Amino acid sequence: MPEQAVAGGKENSVETPVESTRERLLNVAEQRFGEGGYEGTSLRAITVAAAANIAAVNYHFGSKEALLRAAVARAMGPVNIERRRRLDQLEAKGQPTPEELIRAFIEPGLDLVLRRGERGAVVARFIGRIAFDPSQRIRDLYAAESDPIEARYLAALQAALPHAAPESVAFGYVNMLGLLALHQSQALSRAPGVEDAEDPGKLAENLIAFLVAAFDRGLRA
Amino acid sequence: MPEQAVAGGKENSVETPVESTRERLLNVAEQRFGEGGYEGTSLRAITVAAAANIAAVNYHFGSKEALLRAAVARAMGPVNIERRRRLDQLEAKGQPTPEELIRAFIEPGLDLVLRRGERGAVVARFIGRIAFDPSQRIRDLYAAESDPIEARYLAALQAALPHAAPESVAFGYVNMLGLLALHQSQALSRAPGVEDAEDPGKLAENLIAFLVAAFDRGLRA
DNA sequence: CTCCTGTTCAAACGACCGTTTGAACTATGC
DNA sequence: GCATAGTTCAAACGGTCGTTTGAACAGGAG
Numbered sequence: 001m002p003e004q005a006v007a008g009g010k011e012n013s014v015e016t017p018v019e020s021t022r023e024r025l026l027n028v029a030e031q032r033f034g035e036g037g038y039e040g041t042s043l044r045a046i047t048v049a050a051a052a053n054i055a056a057v058n059y060h061f062g063s064k065e066a067l068l069r070a071a072v073a074r075a076m077g078p079v080n081i082e083r084r085r086r087l088d089q090l091e092a093k094g095q096p097t098p099e100e101l102i103r104a105f106i107e108p109g110l111d112l113v114l115r116r117g118e119r120g121a122v123v124a125r126f127i128g129r130i131a132f133d134p135s136q137r138i139r140d141l142y143a144a145e146s147d148p149i150e151a152r153y154l155a156a157l158q159a160a161l162p163h164a165a166p167e168s169v170a171f172g173y174v175n176m177l178g179l180l181a182l183h184q185s186q187a188l189s190r191a192p193g194v195e196d197a198e199d200p201g202k203l204a205e206n207l208i209a210f211l212v213a214a215f216d217r218g219l220r221a
Numbered sequence: 222m223p224e225q226a227v228a229g230g231k232e233n234s235v236e237t238p239v240e241s242t243r244e245r246l247l248n249v250a251e252q253r254f255g256e257g258g259y260e261g262t263s264l265r266a267i268t269v270a271a272a273a274n275i276a277a278v279n280y281h282f283g284s285k286e287a288l289l290r291a292a293v294a295r296a297m298g299p300v301n302i303e304r305r306r307r308l309d310q311l312e313a314k315g316q317p318t319p320e321e322l323i324r325a326f327i328e329p330g331l332d333l334v335l336r337r338g339e340r341g342a343v344v345a346r347f348i349g350r351i352a353f354d355p356s357q358r359i360r361d362l363y364a365a366e367s368d369p370i371e372a373r374y375l376a377a378l379q380a381a382l383p384h385a386a387p388e389s390v391a392f393g394y395v396n397m398l399g400l401l402a403l404h405q406s407q408a409l410s411r412a413p414g415v416e417d418a419e420d421p422g423k424l425a426e427n428l429i430a431f432l433v434a435a436f437d438r439g440l441r442a
Numbered sequence: 443c444t445c446c447t448g449t450t451c452a453a454a455c456g457a458c459c460g461t462t463t464g465a466a467c468t469a470t471g472c
Numbered sequence: 473g474c475a476t477a478g479t480t481c482a483a484a485c486g487g488t489c490g491t492t493t494g495a496a497c498a499g500g501a502g
Contacts, residue, residue: 039257044488057491059449134355135261179400209440213437216438218433219430265459274480277480285460
């Protein structure tokens with residue numbers, strides 16, 4: 001039973017990088033799960049689009065759910081690292097402001113993932129979709145990949161907002177998680193009279209300003 | 222081909238109201254679709270729980286999607302009516318404030334539906350879940366049942382916030398729609414250190430205060 | 443060359459999906 | 473009584489689901 005396929009073998013050369021079957025499956029899974037959700041996407045649809053055999057999923061990952069877990073882990077890895085780095089950096093130089101914390105949380109979710117071409121939008125939609133999937137099981141699966149660092153942000157926000165009750169800060173915090181996921185999944189993009197997706201940077205600024213105002217003045221004492 | 226079953230026959234008497242097959246199907250569909258989403262819920266699971274035959278779905282509604290549409294229409298009907306009534310009332314007595322508009326929109330979504338016992342929570346979760354279902358098709362189906370009145374609220378908010386750019390108000394507006402749906406679906410309820418569902422009235426007040434602050438000071442000029 | 447490990451493949455597994463069928467049942471009107 | 477329209481039922485339809493199987497293929501090591 002091979003645990004890992006060709007680990008650090010040949011790095012993508014200058015030539016067109018030949019993706020492994022495993023990588024192609026992860027890429028297509030990201031795209032399809034992000035479009036149709038977990039239940040609404042079949043393994044056959046994924047393997048056909050990835051030019052792979054059905055059995056390849058169970059060979060490389062073990063099951064449909066394990067494929068999803070691997071895709072979530074790959075997508076969230078860089079985001080978690082960046083969030084941790086920025087939080088460490090903020091806390092190293094004293095008490096961060098709410099805006100600094102909100103920015104350090106939102107930007108890795110929108111920038112890292114919405115920037116850099118078409119691929120980033122696919123990853124963002126995938127993450128946003130899975131984070132609030134209808135199935136409790138899938139939501140738990142996602143939470144397991146992002147909870148640790150997120151809990152640190154909640155604590156930091158509570159410390160930065162001493163005038164607000166901790167449970168009120170927690171209320172604002174889950175609102176932030178939800179709004180970020182909805183914007184990542186682009187579920188709010190094609191609403192009446194809105195063109196957010198124009199510039200991910202502008203979207204991030206709008207969302208941050210929206211949240212900062214709500215945190216600063218919209219929470220119970 | 223009967224278009225409608227026993228229309229205005231015998232209203233629920235004082236005795237235990239005997240629900241028709243059609244009503245039982247709608248009730249169970251509300252519950253199950255709200256728990257597992259549209260794709261994640263089978264007609265067989267619904268009909269078994271409703272003590273009905275599989276064929277009853279196609280007899281009474283025509284298809285799985287038509288069952289969903291009927292359930293959405295039944296659930297959103299009173300909410301839409303109440304929202305329209307309150308908006309009419311506000312506009313009749315002059316220019317409403319942003320808070321009045323937000324309250325008139327949020328409260329029918331949380332109160333009408335989260336109040337009155339266990340049943341209300343089921344309806345709320347159903348609506349919140351379907352409104353942001355992974356499938357575009359399902360989201361469109363929902364939008365068709367609630368768009369008309371919602372569009373009026375957007376226009377009223379833009380008029381009430383003349384200092385903010387119309388597209389910024391629209392941005393805040395979709396954020397309001399998203400946050401309301403997430404709280405309705407209770408997807409934000411079991412987060413770290415939060416116990417919102419304690420009192421739906423308090424949840425409504427918290428959410429309204431959060432949104433009012435964001436609308437008043439978190440939008441671009 | 444032979445072995446061996448990793449990978450891909452066509453084909454099939456049983457289970458479940460939404461939908462349809464046609465007969466059986468119910469209750470009212472004549 | 474009989475006819476009729478509305479409703480329920482068991483059973484089956486073809487199709488798709490996630491998963492499994494066992495053989496075939498690749499290529500480096502001995």
